[in-house]
Amino acid sequence: MTEPLLSVRNLRLDIPTGSGTLHAVRGIDFDLNRGETLCIVGESGSGKSLTSLALMGLLGKSIKRNADRMTFDGIELTTASQGQMRRLRGARMAMIFQEPMTSLNPAYTIGDQLAEALLLHRKVSRQQARDRAIELLEKVGITAAESRLSQYPHQLSGGLRQRVMIAMALMCEPELIIADEPTTALDVTIQAQILRLLHDLGREMNMAVILITHDLGVVARVADKVAVMYAGELVETGPVRDIFNAPSHPYTRGLLRCIPLPGKTDRGAKLGTIPGIVPSLVGEVEGCVFRTRCPHAVAECRGDIPKREDGNHAFRCIFPDGKRHSEKELTV
Amino acid sequence: MLQFILKRLGLAILVAFTVSFISFSLLFLSGDPAAALAGETASGEDVEALRRLYGFDRPMLVQYGDWLFSALQGDFGESYYFRLPVASLIADRLSVTMILGVCGITFALLTAVPLGVVAAIRPNSIIDRIALFISVAGQAMPSFWFGLILIVVFAIQLGWLPPSGTATWRHFILPTIVLGYYAMPAIMRLTRAGMLDVLSSDYIRTARAKGANETRVMFRHALRNAIIPVVSLAAVQMGFMLGGSIVVESIFALHGAGYLAWESIARNDLPTVQALILIFSMFYIVFTFLADVLNAWLDPRMRTS
Numbered sequence: 001m002t003e004p005l006l007s008v009r010n011l012r013l014d015i016p017t018g019s020g021t022l023h024a025v026r027g028i029d030f031d032l033n034r035g036e037t038l039c040i041v042g043e044s045g046s047g048k049s050l051t052s053l054a055l056m057g058l059l060g061k062s063i064k065r066n067a068d069r070m071t072f073d074g075i076e077l078t079t080a081s082q083g084q085m086r087r088l089r090g091a092r093m094a095m096i097f098q099e100p101m102t103s104l105n106p107a108y109t110i111g112d113q114l115a116e117a118l119l120l121h122r123k124v125s126r127q128q129a130r131d132r133a134i135e136l137l138e139k140v141g142i143t144a145a146e147s148r149l150s151q152y153p154h155q156l157s158g159g160l161r162q163r164v165m166i167a168m169a170l171m172c173e174p175e176l177i178i179a180d181e182p183t184t185a186l187d188v189t190i191q192a193q194i195l196r197l198l199h200d201l202g203r204e205m206n207m208a209v210i211l212i213t214h215d216l217g218v219v220a221r222v223a224d225k226v227a228v229m230y231a232g233e234l235v236e237t238g239p240v241r242d243i244f245n246a247p248s249h250p251y252t253r254g255l256l257r258c259i260p261l262p263g264k265t266d267r268g269a270k271l272g273t274i275p276g277i278v279p280s281l282v283g284e285v286e287g288c289v290f291r292t293r294c295p296h297a298v299a300e301c302r303g304d305i306p307k308r309e310d311g312n313h314a315f316r317c318i319f320p321d322g323k324r325h326s327e328k329e330l331t332v
Numbered sequence: 333m334l335q336f337i338l339k340r341l342g343l344a345i346l347v348a349f350t351v352s353f354i355s356f357s358l359l360f361l362s363g364d365p366a367a368a369l370a371g372e373t374a375s376g377e378d379v380e381a382l383r384r385l386y387g388f389d390r391p392m393l394v395q396y397g398d399w400l401f402s403a404l405q406g407d408f409g410e411s412y413y414f415r416l417p418v419a420s421l422i423a424d425r426l427s428v429t430m431i432l433g434v435c436g437i438t439f440a441l442l443t444a445v446p447l448g449v450v451a452a453i454r455p456n457s458i459i460d461r462i463a464l465f466i467s468v469a470g471q472a473m474p475s476f477w478f479g480l481i482l483i484v485v486f487a488i489q490l491g492w493l494p495p496s497g498t499a500t501w502r503h504f505i506l507p508t509i510v511l512g513y514y515a516m517p518a519i520m521r522l523t524r525a526g527m528l529d530v531l532s533s534d535y536i537r538t539a540r541a542k543g544a545n546e547t548r549v550m551f552r553h554a555l556r557n558a559i560i561p562v563v564s565l566a567a568v569q570m571g572f573m574l575g576g577s578i579v580v581e582s583i584f585a586l587h588g589a590g591y592l593a594w595e596s597i598a599r600n601d602l603p604t605v606q607a608l609i610l611i612f613s614m615f616y617i618v619f620t621f622l623a624d625v626l627n628a629w630l631d632p633r634m635r636t637s
Contacts, residue, residue: 090543102534152632
């Protein structure tokens, strides 16, 4: 098997606070190959965005990053210099943010900002950068692309701005694109379009895509792999088919019960909720982080939790099947 | 952009006329100019004669129109005290004030903006603390006291620079520092606050995600947005400085427009006071207009409003 494009082992992110260290991300592992789409799902505050910023090397100075391994095409990101990271960012790995309204610089035209992404990394003329910008604006479905170049961000709608952000991320044809809830701030009608676009472009350009979302409906449509994140840990990872057909971690099942799935949820059935709140991550966290909200929690959940692997499908639970089978009986 | 400029220009002219009318009438509201001119011992007839001589007996609007018409041609009448045409009197003094004002604001901007930027890049660092100390000291120290200290140290003790006068460029160094230091703290703090605000914004993160280096992030992406409020503040301060600082001009014996204004007010020299107020107001209007244009160039969102 070929080396994965992105390989992360035991990534930890710690934020010092007044009342102790906040262990925001605690030992996550995943691999991603070229052309694959990985969806990271989880509640707000589970560490999804921090993980993506850590990959890009864009964390705030106060956050401490540790990992046994974090490689991008063989380059160890934890030890890469500022200059090395800068040459990767925008060129080989690009990011699309959650807030299209504020992520573009209000002082420069769309054309300037698009061209900049290319000019920073490639020896091309302004005209070539401009042509590339037009090409990509058309690709992301913006009409009258040429006339948009001289417009300023405040003259565009949120959906258009996010399309511009996507075009900007694609300027250098990156191998990895990280999209952090790219549609949260947009209208529902635009959301599907943008996600479809990202997915199609990923396929077309053979890019690896990390899509951070809490919309499981989206995950079902676009993901190859899914990583379920809860309170700073990846509680379950696996191919999308396995996650939806055989959700093993109780939290994954809880999430899936919260959304209606075509063919799986009975008409008129009540949607589920997960009772309780995410525990505080300040100080040492022991045992299973989900135990305070888990319907199957037992005393042993406070101890070491084994990682259970079956091919590419992995989850962490004290029960060999994550109590999947007993729960099925309960709900049916 | 052109439409914006024309609009602002029209507005500026309107403001200029309004200001000229208010300043003209304010002086009349401060008392009977003929009586003041004649002095306490003058008889009723003398006052009447003066009133007719200077035309104070005409309706105020007529006097205003007359004054404005001449003023537009550069004729501000004759100074009651100096017995010289006001225009040439002011032109003489204004050059000193303008040199001082331009040097002062340049000094203030050249020290305040870099210091504010560095302080914002490393908030709560040693440099930030030093910058804060400098700005607090500048804010708290009265200009006359700071000016005297500089004279004592650099002119008297060390003998490096002349203490007063306007003979050479070296005479302007100490007054420039005093006047510039007065304007510096506000500019520095505003630059720092603006930079801190902009640096935490999403588009700065976008710039970094593109692979822009820190220098480019700071200057191309951050400073351009952070400097916008500073431009407006600097314009007002520039207007203020060109109005002449009576304190600084007095300490360093620079006989500039500020000093002239003080003299004319004390001597009830009506034509001179009126002309000075008009000119000082025009400075404010011109600089505010220039700041608006500069800001519109910096921030495209302002062009439409």
